[in-house]
Amino acid sequence: MGEALVEVRGLTLRFGGVAAVDGASFDVGQSELLAVIGPNGAGKTSILNCLNQVYRPQAGSIRLDGEELTGLRPAHAAARGVARTFQSPSLFTSLNVMDNLMLGRHHLMTTGFLAGAAWYGRARREETQHRAHCDQIMAFLGLHPYGASPAGRLPYGVQKRIELGRALAMEPRLLLLDEPVAGMSREEAEEMAGYIAEVNRRLGIAVVLVEHDMHVVMGTAHRVLVLDFGRVISVGAPADVQGDPEVVRAYLGGPEWPPAVGSPGPPPG
Amino acid sequence: MKDFLQFLVAGLAVGALYALVALGFVIIYKATGIINFALGALALLGAYLTYNISQTWGVPFFAAVVLAMAACAGMALLIERLILSRMVGRPTFAVIMITIGLAIVIEQGVIVIWGGATLPLDDPWGLRTMPLGDVVVAQSDLARIVLAGALLAGFFALFRYTTLGVAMRAVASDQEAALAQGISVRMIVGITWAIAAAVATMAGVMLAAGGRGVEPSLGVIALVAFPSVVLGGLDSPIGSVVGGAVIGIVEVMTAGYSERIPEFLGANFHRVTPYVVLVVILLVRPYGLFGTKAVQRV
């Protein structure tokens, strides 16, 4: 696996008395695509929320390229190169696609209130330059037709793509995706999976993918991590995990196991 | 010591008014998550209705108060149904501003109907007093404390022991879950407005009682009561009682011992003490003494 990009050790997050994440330890390799699966309430989203510090874990450490992330504010974690999408698209609904993408580049830009107020000169040059970059992302994700509309009024699938675009605009080292294909039609899901794989392969960005759609998981992930009640119960190649008896036991009674590759995923929830 | 007790009683009487208004804010906030800035205007309307029913129509005072509470509650219900219910899902900012717009319309309407002059309320207490040890207690102050206490106790009983109360608590804790339980959230929200208006009417009447009379500036009581709400916690009915009492006492004490207040704080420092308390409490406990800290889920 080589040198790991992310090292998570003994991560624990509690809400009241309930442990959402319970001593989880795992690595994410450079340019690796790691899928996180598990039954509902297993703590998948909580792990993502810890990775970019939206939640403050009570114990454990998260290192990105050897630097500790815990204790940082989310905005600072973002500046270190952690990007993130949400289960239900969390766009800036009244802004258009370009502005949403440009916000992804916020930490790469420097214009403050005074320079912005003056506009002519540095602020304008910076603006033009970063817009060009976002333009490329829009082209890559096929977002140009939606240019002027407020993002909140666009179809669900498009919003998901914009959110991915916004994360890419951040030029991240680690991309956290929370159910990127949930609620999509089969074709949309395939398309999105294609984008994810391409981002991972071509740009070399490490991806942590939380997803219920086993088709996507098994088709794109290098490794799969299985969570149950906040604990890591299995990590390994997709095929190995599928046969792990621990995993089978965890999913017992659940409709989605064994996850037959090619079957549509469960509805989002 | 005599002064202290005198101020204590006066502070409690002022605090009782604050508590009533604060409760009005809290119940609406719990059910809907907004602050109803029209509450002061409803208190004003309630006081004028009481005047009208008792003085113009000759209904006995207490019956008039009850009728006015009912009428004002009905009015609030109507406003909620006709206007506020259209605002579901809109930003808090917009809803708060609607209530401010309502306050303006109601206040001006009252002035158009009854004029701007002070009207006598002829309440049963007037300026009568009774001795209580060393202290002279205005009967109207006593009535404020007792009636506010009774109304608050009534509310807590309703909130805790009746089906309606259970439904209200359900709506307050989780609207979606309440809906799933078959509770009509729409109806409950309307009822909270009605209850708040009735409570505010009582506050308005009690403010006008004791010789002040009914006049257009009665509604200010709502603005002055805000610090009590924050001190107690925006979502805590118990907090509104404690907050009201504390702020009332602090305010009257500051005024009463104004000679001992450093001069650089200015004359009439008691006007801003409630807000100073408010700033301090927000620094120490942003969600008030009894309020619950909002947890934001992602």
Next chain:
Amino acid sequence: MVAVGGRRRPRLAALAVVVLLAAAAGCGRDAAVTGEDGEGREVGGARQLSPVPGFDLTTIKLGALTPLTGPVAGAIGIPLTEGNRVYLEKVNADGGIAGKYKLELIAEDNAYNTDNTKAKYKQIKDSVVMFAQILGTPPTSAVLVDLKTDRMMASPASLDAEWIGEENLLPVGAPYQAQVINGLAYALGDGGAAGKRVCAFAAEDAYGEAGLEGLQFAAKEMGFAVAAIARYTTTDTDFTAQVTQLENAKCGVVVMTSLPTPTNAFLGKAQQLGLDPQYFVAQSPSWLPTYAANPLWQKNVLYVAEGTTWGDETVPGMKEMIADVKRFRPDQKPDTYFTFGYAQMKAVVELLEEAVSAGDLSREGILRASQNLGTVEFGGLFGDYGYGKAGDRKPPKANTVFKVNPGVPGGLEALKKNFASAPAQMYEFKK
């Protein structure tokens, strides 16, 4: 979408501005709205008037900025403006200014608000020769600078001492400071409260400050110490603290520089808690006619204002006013603010007579006339006012002390009329 280019527009716009400003410089409005040609011309030995804004050779128009709606309107604005009108109608019935120029009053609602006063002032200033009434201290302050710029004359309906030194203002009556001094002089003199401890209850505004100034002066001149001063603010709902403070100070005389609703509530709380001085001394703005029936006010309140009991024919000014009320407003209820407005218009009319006889109704002409006006006598409705150059004016220092008596018209019975106490005469109003 991308912001590039766009150089053209700013340049175009800038060009337009430059061209237009150049054009504008050539066609600025004449500063002569003050009407330099309002100056009278000698025609066959007699001065003849020229038309000026607000005067078309037949009618002289006057402005009033006063609350006609809201709480202050019913209590003060409307009766006061009615007083203005009745005196004006009397003058018109007698032929008008100089026997031939009719008067017309344009009253605009200022809602007792500075923004509105400013706007209304601008709205009517070019259609009136002067303002016969601007009600309230803040509204007057708000337009004072415009009065100066426009060289406009106005008569304020507030008893602020600040007005005495303003050449654009034609104040009437003894200022609030004099009211307090005279009230105390009466209470501690004829009133028999000599040696009693003196305290104050004061609003936190310009009026309250003026009252306290009078109090401090009276204390120095009459040799007493102020035992306690209790302040209040508009949002106060309970006066226990203030009453207790004064009670602990064992006050025998309490001067109240306060507004009606708080004064009434304060008196109520005083009764409840047993604060029972020999006198409460109230000032003219504390009063509402409805209080006449209130036992709290009947008991031990001295009310300091101007004039005399409504209908008191021994005072010539009152006799004249009652005759005019019967003639023009038989339904007018007794009201001290009506009296104020009536007397105020008398001062304005005297000023206009002076200006007309000098042959100049322009703004400058009226300002000049005010300096030559001399003393205006109010027949006992106000103390006589010695006008003149702003620095040399001699404001009246006389007041009337009333007690509340529901048996007399208006509920105010004059105890001592139009007197200027010795300490009041000593008082120098500073600008």
Next chain:
Amino acid sequence: MDALPDAPGKRALAVLAPLVFALAPLQLGDFPLSVLNVAGIFVLGTIGLNLLTGYTGQISLGHAFFMGLGAYVWAHFGGHLGLPLPVWLLAAAVAGGLLGGIISPFALRLRGNYLAIVSLGLVFIGIHIWKNFESITGGATGFTGDTRAASVGIVDFGDLEVAGRAYTVDQSFFWLIWAVVALGVLVARNIVRSRPGRAMQAVRDHDIAAAVIGVEPARYKVGAFVVSSAYAAVAGALYGSYFNFVNPDHWNLFLSIQFIAMVIVGGVGTIFGSVLGGLFVGSVPRVIETYGGRIPLIESLGVTIPEFNAILFGVVIIGFLVFEPDGLAGIWFRLKARLRSMPAPLTKEI
């Protein structure tokens, strides 16, 4: 977003606006000018509040406090010390921004409702300070200046004379106030279309998502508060100079509410809307007062014109929020879109 006057309408505006700006004072009387001057001051304040409330989603009822602060900055530096216009105008902006920056961390701990209440407290505390800090504010009586101190070099807006022609205060202040408004509009537009403005809107739309992509919400809430307060203070300073009188009770809650009304009526989150909102709330009551006597409806309702105005104010707030949440700007844009969608040969919209 674009700076290019692409549409004929915009090009017309670019020529028309300076034309109106230059010529209006020469054509209008002092009364309409005074209404427009106060409306212009309102517009400046509204832009400030819109940056905070409309663009950043923070409700503040404390705007009147900062406007009062600016007025007293004028009172001290202009009216009292007689320093020239650029000095006190800049001082007002700095004082407003600075105090906004000091206060905002308190406000930041709070969301929505709480901020509204605390900022309301600011207004009350403010009035207390204005009344008691007498050496600068003139206490309860207020401050009246000996001079408007509105001079820039040899140009004195308080007593303007160009090439032998004298102009009234209302004429010269129209130029002064609306020039500052133009600058204020430009600065606000530049802010909202560049990085900080986008960040403010991100915080408003979804503050957690904003934090996650690297926008520090606290930073932009503070920034918006600072800029907003600076605008209010500049508006207040102009108000002080124009009225030459500053009265503590003027900076009350109702003024704050008026500003919120202007934001709502004009359009939440648009600079253009702030201009419309300020003009509307600043001038419509005066128009009704002047011509209301000719509307038979008002009298048949049995209310006086000022009463009608006051009720209308409340009704307008409610009406816009319920039926037209995008305000006058929303109506304007819709109208424009409708005009464009009509079969015209030259439309390039998608």
